[in-house]
Amino acid sequence: xxxxxxxxxxxxxxxxxxxxxxxxxxxxxxxxxxxxxxxxxxxxxxxxxxxxxxxxxxxxxxxxxxxxxxxxxxxxxxxxxxxxxxxxxxxxxxxxxxxxxxxxxxxxxxxxxxxxxxxxxxxxxxxxxxxxxxxxxxxxxxxxxxxxxxxxxxxxxxxxxxxxxxxxxxxxxxxxxxxxxxxxxxxxxxxxxxxxxxxxxxxxxxxxxxxxxxxxxxxxxxxxxxxxxxxxxxxxxxxxxxxxxxxxxxxxxxxxxxxxxxxxxxxxxxxxxxxxxxxxxxxxxxxxxxxxxxxxxxxxxxxxxxxxxxxxxxxxxxxxxxxxxxxxxxxxxxxxxxxxxxxxxxxxxxxxxxxxxxxxxxxxxxxxxxxxxxxxxxxx
Numbered sequence: 001x002x003x004x005x006x007x008x009x010x011x012x013x014x015x016x017x018x019x020x021x022x023x024x025x026x027x028x029x030x031x032x033x034x035x036x037x038x039x040x041x042x043x044x045x046x047x048x049x050x051x052x053x054x055x056x057x058x059x060x061x062x063x064x065x066x067x068x069x070x071x072x073x074x075x076x077x078x079x080x081x082x083x084x085x086x087x088x089x090x091x092x093x094x095x096x097x098x099x100x101x102x103x104x105x106x107x108x109x110x111x112x113x114x115x116x117x118x119x120x121x122x123x124x125x126x127x128x129x130x131x132x133x134x135x136x137x138x139x140x141x142x143x144x145x146x147x148x149x150x151x152x153x154x155x156x157x158x159x160x161x162x163x164x165x166x167x168x169x170x171x172x173x174x175x176x177x178x179x180x181x182x183x184x185x186x187x188x189x190x191x192x193x194x195x196x197x198x199x200x201x202x203x204x205x206x207x208x209x210x211x212x213x214x215x216x217x218x219x220x221x222x223x224x225x226x227x228x229x230x231x232x233x234x235x236x237x238x239x240x241x242x243x244x245x246x247x248x249x250x251x252x253x254x255x256x257x258x259x260x261x262x263x264x265x266x267x268x269x270x271x272x273x274x275x276x277x278x279x280x281x282x283x284x285x286x287x288x289x290x291x292x293x294x295x296x297x298x299x300x301x302x303x304x305x306x307x308x309x310x311x312x313x314x315x316x317x318x319x320x321x322x323x324x325x326x327x328x329x330x331x332x333x334x335x336x337x338x339x340x341x342x343x344x345x346x347x348x349x350x351x352x353x354x355x356x357x358x359x360x361x362x363x364x365x366x367x368x369x370x371x372x373x374x375x376x377x378x379x380x
Contacts, residue, residue, distance in 0.1 A: 001010040002169045002340075004368070006361055010050075017126070017324065018122075020129065020134060021122050021125050021129075021137075021296075023134075023138050024121060024122070024125035024137055025118060025121055025122060025125070025141075026125075026137040027138060027141060027142050027145070027182065028117075028118070028121040028141050028144075028145045029118075031145035031146050031150070031248060031362050031365065032117070032150070032151075032153065032154055032278055034170050035150060035151050035154075035365055035366040035369045035370070036050075036151075036154065036368050037366075037367060038366040038367065038369070038370045039053075039137075039366075039370040039374070041057070041092065041376055042370045042372075043373075043374060044186055046097050046374055049104075051355065051374045052108055052372075053108040053155075053156060054155045054373075054378075055107065055109060055155070055156045056156065056303070057111040057376075057379075058379035058380070059086075059156075059157055059158075059379060060106070060109060060156030060157060061089055061154065063086060063091045063094060063109060063157075063158070064085060064094065064106060064109060064156070064339040065083060066083050066091035067092075067095040067098065067105050067109070068086070068095075069117065070107060071083050071084050071239070072084055073239065074240070075240050075242075075248055075249065076247065076251070076252070077252075077331050079252050079253070079254070080252070080253055080254075080338070081252070082106050082249050082252055082351035084236050084239070084240075084245075084246070084249045085121040085160070085249050085250060085252075085253050085277040086231060087189075087190055087192055087193065087195070087232055088190055088294045089158075089161070089187060089191045089228075090109075090112070090158045090161055090191060093112050094108050094109045094112060094236060097111065097112060097218070106156065108225070109156040109275060110155070110156050112261035113153070113154060113155060113157060113160045114154055114160075114220050116161040116163075116164045116312060117153040117154060117160035117164075117308075118163035118164075118174070119160075119164040120143050120144075120153070120160050120161075120163040120167055120355070121144070121145065121166075122167075122334045123135040123163070123164055123166075123167025123168045123170075124137075124140055124144050124159040124163070124167050124172055125138065125141045126167070126168075126182060127140070127167055127170055127171050127174065127307075127336075128140035128141070128169045128343060129196070129339065130171065130174055130175070131174070131303075131304070131333040132182050132210075132340075132343075132344060132347070133342070133362055135246050136343050136344060136347045138342075139343040139346050139347055139354075139358075139360065140336065140339055140340060140343040141360055141362065142361075142362075143342055143343055143346075143358075144163075145340045145365075146289045146358070146362045146364070146365040147186025147307060147329075147333060147365060148283050148287065148329060148364060148365055148366065148368040148369075149287075149329045149330045149333055149372065149380060150333075150365045150369060151368075151369025151370070151372065151373065151380075152330050152333060152369075152380055153333070155380075157369070158191050158192055158243050159330060159333045159334060161189055161191055162191045162192045162194075163194070163333065163334040163336065164312065165187050165188035165191060165195075165198070166182045166184075166188055166198050166334050167336065168180070168199065168334075169181050169184035169185045169188060169198050169201070169202055169225075170198075170306055170307060170310060170337070173201065173202055173205050173206075173304075173306040174304060174306070176209070176218075176289045178202075178206055178209075178215070178220060178221030178222075179220055179224070180218075181202045181206075181225070181232055182200075182202055182206075182220060182221035182222065182223070182225045183220050184230070184279075185198045185199045185201070185202040185203075185224070185225035185226075186224050186225060186226070186227045186228035186229075187198070187225070187228055187229030187230030188228065189225075189226060189230070189231075189232070190228035190229070190231070190232055191293055191375040192334075193229075193250075193255075194317055194318075194331070195228060195314070196226070196229050196231045196317075197317065198225070198310055199225040199226040199228075199229055199315050200225075200226075200309055200310070201305075201306040201307070201309040202221060202225035202306065203221075203222045203223070203226060203296070203310050204305070204306070205305055205306045205309070206218045206219070206221045206222035206225070207222050207266065210222070210223055212256055214344070218359075219367070232246070232267065232365050233246040233333060241333065253323065253325065254272060254322060254323045255321060255323040255368070256321070256323070256324075256351060257320045257321060257322070258321075258322040259316075259320055260319050260320045261295060261322070262321070262322035262323075262325070263288065263319050263320070263321070263328075265323040265324070265370075266285075267285050267289070268280075269290070270282060270284075270285045278376070280326065280371065280372060280375070280376040281325070281326060281373075283329065283368060284306040284325065284326055284328055284329045287328070287329040287332060288319065288328060288332075290330055291335070291338055292315065292319075294338040294342070295308075295311055295312060295315055295338060297335060297341035298338060298340060300341075300342065300343055301341055301344065303340060306339075307337040308337075310335075310337065311337045311338050312337050314332065314334065315332070315335065315338075318331045318332055326337045326376075326378055326379070326380075327379055327380065330380055346358070
């Protein structure tokens with residue numbers, strides 16, 4: 001694009017790109033260590049194991065089970081019990097790493113999540129820097145690290161891996177590196193159901209680019225992007241012997257779209273029905289209410305189309321679902337472009353104001369993360 005600042009390709013000049021990202025990565029690690037310290041101190045007082053909570057509880061158990069024993073062969077009728085609802089890339093990585101390292105599958109899974117979180121933080125920084133410079137990139141990374149459910153980034157979950165693939169797919173799209181973008185989007189589609197939002201961002205942008213000027217690379221990127229998601233959905237259908245096999249599995253997990261009616265009902269229950277609602281559910285509800293406002297600000301800031309497509313589609317999927325309510329703040333964790341308006345605002349503010357806001361965010365994240373694992377009785 002004429003006049004646009006072209007950031008260096010990480011594959012071409014990794015050392016220079018890493019040096020530019022170093023402040024963001026250092027800040028990211030600092031935020032996460034702060035959260036881990038609060039969790040460790042609180043867990044010790046409650047005689048809970050930090051390792052167990054981070055590496056092998058809730059969804060992590062499902063992924064470890066898939067890595068050890070593979071997927072279910074039949075649909076069944078029991079609700080919330082079919083492993084085919086979980087996408088394959090992360091458990092395949094867990095199995096592969098566990099096979100060549102001395103640790104357990106749980107330690108392999110946690111190690112993958114931590115490494116992926118650093119790749120994600122670098123990708124988040126790279127997108128912010130490309131659009132608005134290094135300061136905004138660093139601020140965007142810190143804000144993403146300091147989300148209320150940010151502790152999930154260092155758990156045996158898929159959010160870090162998915163965010164890493166998403167961030168680098170979007171970065172590649174911004175640089176018109178269509179093959180890289182399509183490949184990353186395809187891998188994201190093998191990681192989480194919401195990988196369809198990454199695929200849409202890449203494919204829509206590539207097809208619009210084709211209208212202006214044909215490029216076989218853009219066409220290849222558009223075709224590659226949805227392949228991962230489609231491949232897994234198709235494989236589940238073949239495994240179960242029915243064309244709608246994957247969607248039948250999701251129905252058993254209550255993961256259908258109802259236009260947001262379930263979301264509105266839960267919001268009403270949390271904010272208007274109970275005199276003393278669960279603190280964690282209040283946090284989830286506030287996250288869901290603030291996110292559309294941030295998306296509107298993103299539209300007003302004229303964010304690039306791929307970022308808007310990804311954030312908008314992910315937000316629509318989360319809000320329109322009739323599935324479980326309490327993990328929805330976690331489901332939105334990869335939507336880092338929603339934080340760009342806040343990062344931009346902080347970049348223009350005074351240093352004192354910026355310090356106060358970021359400190360408050362980090363402290364709140366540390367407390368929320370520990371509360372989520374030690375006080376909230378269900379999955380994060």
